[in-house]
Amino acid sequence: MENFNRLNDLYFKKLLGDKKRKNLTLSFLNGILNKDDKNCFTDISFLDKDNEPLTLDGKLSKLDIRADLNDGTQVDIEVQVCPFKLMAERSLYYWSKMYSEQLEKGAEYKKLKKAIAINLLAFDYLEDEQDWHNIYNLLNEKSHKKLTDHIEIHFLELPKFTLKDMRKIRASEAWIAYFSGKYSKKELEEIAMTTPAIKEAVEFEDTFLQDKIERRAYEQREKAIRDYYSYMSAFKEEGLQQGLQEGLQQGLQRGLQQGLQEGIRKVAINLLKANMSIDFISQNTGLNEQEILHLQQLITK
Known part of the structure; x- marks a missing residue:
């Protein structure tokens, strides 16, 4: 299917939010978080979380995947297809909820684990940044030393991504190339030679599109997104x-x-x-x- 939107919330959640394919989610996370074979995450547990309505009729939603990793690290993957000016504030808000919800009343602070927010954006957000991947922490303004490694917020801006050398591709670049929609199936097959998880993702995509019910749901969601943009343009x-x-x-x-x-x-x-x-x-x-x-x-x- 030409122009298939891999950031479609229904498809994305089935691809990376299903325990049947948690190996793909781990591949994505280990790539984005730059983990090697020695310190990579080896297991993940998904936490169900309701979507946040983006419009009054609920046709569009903020998609996120909440999960615990094998060392207790909390992670939230959010996909945002519609431009939103307050992404930083919203990401920090959801990060704070993810971090604070770890402790039950009376629990000790030493039980708190690192919380990571990953924002996968289909639009340019950070105007002063040229790189497609930017990471934010708590730093001292003078010494630039970290206060703690418990907070980590990532912004992945797909429009800024360009694959420089397909022969030296990293796992993070392979995944962003896949989600960006800028590369053909043939190019993805070449990328899959260095990142096998991409081959599995492409195979799942074919299966997904051959399922009439799944494809119909996908098309309805895409229509909702187009209608949203159309309504917003008309209102403006x-x-x-x-x-x-x-x-x-x-x-x-x-x-x-x-x-x-x-x-x-x-x-x-x-x-x-x-x-x-x-x-x-x-x-x-x-x-x-x-x-x-x-x-x-x-x-x-």
């Missing part, structure tokens, strides 16, 4: 037009008011030049005594 256009109309009306009103005020000033000046009294000028122009005296000073200068 309507808002822009309304704003322009209101701006023109306000500008016209301001122009008329300014013209009227200028006309009244000129009438008052002519009456002053004709030696009319201040009371007479005030009654016929609506200007107060102070405004008329000010005009009189301008005439005499």
Whole structure:
């Protein structure tokens, strides 16, 4: 299927959020977290978590996969396809919940384990960063030393990703190449030679698309995303037009008011030049005594 969206929430969760394919999830995590064979994660337990509605009708949702790793590390993988300006704040909020939920009331802080948030984004978010993978920790502003290794927040921006050398590809690059949709099946087959998990992902993708029920659900979700963008575009256009109309009306009103005020000033000046009294000028122009005296000073200068 051409233009298959591998970030579709239904597909992504079936690919990396199912215990039947936890080897793929571990491959993805070990690659993104730069783990080698000696310190890699070897097991994962998925935690069910409700999706957060992105629209009032619930057609779109923030997808995340919550899991515990074999050393107790907590991890949250979030996929975001629609641009969202407050990703940092939201990611930190969900990280804090993931971290705090480890402790039951009265438990000791030493039981807390590292919590990692991974944000897989289909849009550019970090304007000042050129790299597709950026990691944030708590650091001292002067010495740049870590306060603790318990917090780690990753941002993976797919539009910034470019594969430089397919022969020297790392596991993290292989996975991002797969999810980016920039590479053909033939290229993915070549990538799979260095990262076998990609071959398994491509095979699962074929199986997924051959299932009529799964494919129908996928297509409905994609339609919901297209409708969302369409509605948002229409709302923005309507808002822009309304704003322009209101701006023109306000500008016209301001122009008329300014013209009227200028006309009244000129009438008052002519009456002053004709030696009319201040009371007479005030009654016929609506200007107060102070405004008329000010005009009189301008005439005499």
